Amino acid sequence: MHARTLEAIFNRLPEMTLPTHTGTNSGDTIDPDAEAALEMHDPLAKTFPDTIEGRILFAIAVAFSLFQLATAAHVVDLPSQLVRSFHVGFLMLLIFPLMAAARHRPTAWHVVAWTIACIGFAVALYQWWEYKALILRSGDPTGLDIIVGCVALAVLFAAAYLLMGPALPFLSGLFLLYCFFGHLLPAPLNHRGYDFSQVIDHMAFGTEGIYGIPTYVSSTYIFLFILFGAFLERAGMVQLFTDVSLGLVGSSRGGAAKVSVISSGMMGTISGSGVANVVTTGQFTIPLMKKFGYRPEFAGGVEATASMGGQIMPPVMGAVAFIMAETLDVPYAEVVKAALVPAILYFASAFWMVHLEAGKRNLLGLQASELPSAKLAIQKQWHLILPLAVLVYLLFSGYTPLFAGTVGLALTMLLILGTPVAAALPQRAMRYVFWIALGLVAGAFFKYGLGVVGAAIAALIAVNLVVRNGRETVWSSVVGLAEGAKTALSVGIACAIVGIIIGTMTLTGAATTFGGFIVSVGESSLFLSLLLTMITCIILGMGIPTIPNYIITSSLAGPALLELGVPLIVSHMFVFYFGILADLTPPVALACFAAAPIAKTSGFRISLEAVKVAAAGFVIPYMAIYTPALMLQDGGPLSQAYGYPVAVAYIVFKVLIAIALWGAAVIGFLKDKMTWPERLLAVIAAGTLIAALPLTDEIGFGLAILAFAVHWWRTRRLTSAAQ
Numbered sequence: 199m200h201a202r203t204l205e206a207i208f209n210r211l212p213e214m215t216l217p218t219h220t221g222t223n224s225g226d227t228i229d230p231d232a233e234a235a236l237e238m239h240d241p242l243a244k245t246f247p248d249t250i251e252g253r254i255l256f257a258i259a260v261a262f263s264l265f266q267l268a269t270a271a272h273v274v275d276l277p278s279q280l281v282r283s284f285h286v287g288f289l290m291l292l293i294f295p296l297m298a299a300a301r302h303r304p305t306a307w308h309v310v311a312w313t314i315a316c317i318g319f320a321v322a323l324y325q326w327w328e329y330k331a332l333i334l335r336s337g338d339p340t341g342l343d344i345i346v347g348c349v350a351l352a353v354l355f356a357a358a359y360l361l362m363g364p365a366l367p368f369l370s371g372l373f374l375l376y377c378f379f380g381h382l383l384p385a386p387l388n389h390r391g392y393d394f395s396q397v398i399d400h401m402a403f404g405t406e407g408i409y410g411i412p413t414y415v416s417s418t419y420i421f422l423f424i425l426f427g428a429f430l431e432r433a434g435m436v437q438l439f440t441d442v443s444l445g446l447v448g449s450s451r452g453g454a455a456k457v458s459v460i461s462s463g464m465m466g467t468i469s470g471s472g473v474a475n476v477v478t479t480g481q482f483t484i485p486l487m488k489k490f491g492y493r494p495e496f497a498g499g500v501e502a503t504a505s506m507g508g509q510i511m512p513p514v515m516g517a518v519a520f521i522m523a524e525t526l527d528v529p530y531a532e533v534v535k536a537a538l539v540p541a542i543l544y545f546a547s548a549f550w551m552v553h554l555e556a557g558k559r560n561l562l563g564l565q566a567s568e569l570p571s572a573k574l575a576i577q578k579q580w581h582l583i584l585p586l587a588v589l590v591y592l593l594f595s596g597y598t599p600l601f602a603g604t605v606g607l608a609l610t611m612l613l614i615l616g617t618p619v620a621a622a623l624p625q626r627a628m629r630y631v632f633w634i635a636l637g638l639v640a641g642a643f644f645k646y647g648l649g650v651v652g653a654a655i656a657a658l659i660a661v662n663l664v665v666r667n668g669r670e671t672v673w674s675s676v677v678g679l680a681e682g683a684k685t686a687l688s689v690g691i692a693c694a695i696v697g698i699i700i701g702t703m704t705l706t707g708a709a710t711t712f713g714g715f716i717v718s719v720g721e722s723s724l725f726l727s728l729l730l731t732m733i734t735c736i737i738l739g740m741g742i743p744t745i746p747n748y749i750i751t752s753s754l755a756g757p758a759l760l761e762l763g764v765p766l767i768v769s770h771m772f773v774f775y776f777g778i779l780a781d782l783t784p785p786v787a788l789a790c791f792a793a794a795p796i797a798k799t800s801g802f803r804i805s806l807e808a809v810k811v812a813a814a815g816f817v818i819p820y821m822a823i824y825t826p827a828l829m830l831q832d833g834g835p836l837s838q839a840y841g842y843p844v845a846v847a848y849i850v851f852k853v854l855i856a857i858a859l860w861g862a863a864v865i866g867f868l869k870d871k872m873t874w875p876e877r878l879l880a881v882i883a884a885g886t887l888i889a890a891l892p893l894t895d896e897i898g899f900g901l902a903i904l905a906f907a908v909h910w911w912r913t914r915r916l917t918s919a920a921q
Contacts, residue, residue: 246680247299251308255295259680262288266421266683270604271648282409283325285417286354289690290318292683293357318353321346325403332403339399347402351698354408358695361688366742369750370695373702374401380706389706400705407701411524412693412749419520420693421686422603427514428682429610430585432674438579439464440482444564445572452556453563454490455500458483459548462504463511475505476792484796491561492552498797499782499807502789503548506778507815509744511541513590517689518748518777520599522770525752531594536767536829539850540775540818547814547857551865558867581633585609608651609640614675615658622665689745696746703753716758724762728823731755732776739780747777764823765831772819779815782808810864814857817888824890825849852887852895855902859884868906870913879905 246252246259265288268274269281276284294311303311324346325332332343339347351374358367374397381391392400401407405414443460447453462479480501487497509516512534519537523530555561576583589606593599616636620629639654662668702708719727731751738747752773759769781789784805791801809816822828827837827845837845862868863880872880883905886898 246296246684249299251295251299255292255299256680258288258291259683260676262292262683263421263425263679266417267425267604267607270418270422270600271652273652277329278414279405279409280322280326280329282405282413282417283322285421285690286350286408286413286694287319287322288683289687289694290321290353290357291315293361293687293691294318296684296687297360314353314356317349318357321350321353336404337396337399339395339403343403344395344398347398350402350408351398354691354695358691361691362743366692366695366746369738369742370698373699373708376708377401377702377705380708389708392705397705401698401701406697406704408694408697410697410700412521412697412700412745413690415517415521415524416686416690416693419524419599419603420517420689421682422600422607423514423517423520424686424689425679425682426585426589426603426607426610428678428685429607429614429675430582432678433582433610433614434579435582436465436479438575438582440479441570441575442572444569445575447563448569449563449566451563452490452492452552452561454483454486454561455492455497455552455556456549458487458497458500459504459545459552462501463508463545465505465508475508476502476789476796479505480793480796484793488797490564491559492555493807494797494799495803496555496807496811498790498793498799498801498804499809499811500548500552501797502782502787502793502804502808503811503815504545506781506789507541507544507548507812509778510537510544510775512538513593514586517745518774521693521745521749522752522767522774523599525749526767526770528767529596530599531596532767534593536771536831539828539830539846540771540822543818543850543853543857544812544814546854547861548811550857550861551811551813554861554865554867558865558871581613585613604648605643605651608643608648608655611655611675612636612640612651612658615655615662615671618665618668618671619658619661621667688743692743692746693749696749699746699750700753716755716762724764724823725820727755727759727762728772728820731759731773732819735773735776736780736783739777739783744774744777744781747780748774751777759823765826768822768826768829768831771829772823775815775819779812782812782815784809813860813864814853817856817860818853821849821853821888821890828853852898855899856884856887859887859902859905862909868909870909870916872909873912876905876909876912879908 246256265274265284269276292315294315295308298308298311328343335343355367355371358370376389377392377397377400378394380387380389382388403409405411440457440461443457443464447456447460450456458479462475462483465475465479480498484494484497484501487500488494492500509518515534515537519533520530523533526533585606588609589602592602592605616633620632623629623632636654640651642650659672662672716727716730719730734755735747735751738750742750748770752770755773756766756769759772760766764772781787782805784790784802787801787805787808790805790808793804794801797804818828825836825845826832827842828849830846832842836848840848859880862872863877863884866872866877879901883898883901886894886901889898
């Protein structure tokens, strides 16, 4: 957002301090509380240190990004196994020195960190050097192979512990111990037993352990889309999102919170991290909500809910969506299709909750004269939407996410690098001709491939070196490459270490044991199986991020729920939703505790409010299980009886009524403040609509009509009496 716009808004609030941060990558100043929160949840949040060591790390990060781009665009063709191993190798090479620098360790620690980092990268070099030989002796590793495999696992565990804390390494370590000693456990937990060398070979080489599907997705789709989001931020997409949301809803009742819901939701679609989103956009939205009358804990809850919801909002969802598509072997568009309606309902629920809270407390919107125009913002920055539009078009046209992400990133770079060149042209007509020509070059990739786009980028870089502000733009792009690589570290490490858990399941069949338990419970009650799966997601989410949470739980519960008749993509979305909601659920709610220093209140109180605001997130997955039409999937008795379109329309209408009732009951306001009997009636009506039992819908609609009628009749009497 423009600083002038911010100043106009905050001038209404003289006691407020204007947040100065607009993005963690820009080098701008940042609110100290927000900085502390970001560092607490992301130790590598700060930029590279301004030292010789920092410059070396910066160069390594740029090399990491260039390597990923070269392999994605097939400039460098390497076997998938080597791409994965070098991906993990670069992660090791960066994490240890960066962590030592971030925590201001003594010089001796830096020496140790660099030593371990080089050892971790040497594992990738060993796999490259011995690639053909490793294939030929697969299943019969040499002594040196075993040593290298043990080193790879040890370095990975150390990196995960430093970056993510003890929870995920501890859980992965338990699974690894199960491989070695599980044969000593009583039935049905035991397995047949495996030799030490077999376990190490399975985990550290091949495509089942740390180089499994999660690492494959991290080294291809996820890394590209992280870079894509980083470059969009640098191009000004955050400003566009904020200006549009302010212009659309800023002047409405409770507009400050509605701006948070829209801007944080849109920002979450390109940031990939809910917690990071909280401490960036939250610096503006949370103080703004507080100063317009929202309670601090409610303001923090709204920001946390919207930021986490960005991961499920199409068209560009979080990293889990790409892992899901690869795991299920379905086009990415199918995952988007399943997520579309629930995501809209999720944000509609949050929007409804803040609207009711504003009505209850008579909170007005911002003055329209002080707000930017959404139409004008789009007119000025419409070109920023082009890469996103092309990306969506390619994803839904059958192209792979890898190709679509590469093209989207290339177009974003054309926009960034082309702006100074266009500005240097003396006449407006020449600028139009330049952009049209650049557009034709970009469109030429359909016929001539990415080579022509790469040549255009190289030419623009050369021209930028001699035009005004061009060198700054080129340097900003280089910084974007480095910061994107640093952002990818936590995702890559999570994907690599969770591969140990997946490898344990494929080696020992542990998933069958847990899945059999879920199936046995589901034979008597599908609801209990779903409840067990939800509890597993939330408990795991207390200590590990969304990505490993989804991978672990979907591997355990997905096949079991499929056996109980739940469509596979619906069961995976069920797990995905509760993996996200785990970051909002007390007592350990990472997104809420990240918002606490900004809101200046308890993270636990924020989490209680976030659960209320995100109520639809807890309800929608259950309703989708019983009526898959909610996720635009075939199946379910309603679809079979009345047809697919009728089923979709009916379930969406039912969810909207349930959301309306639940929001009114939780906030205690509809047309006016609700009495406790009215709130209780609304809760019962909403719960009845959620249940999928005989006659519950009929009863639920009847109670809903009664709840609305009772409240309308009482408030009408009060209005008449007042008049």
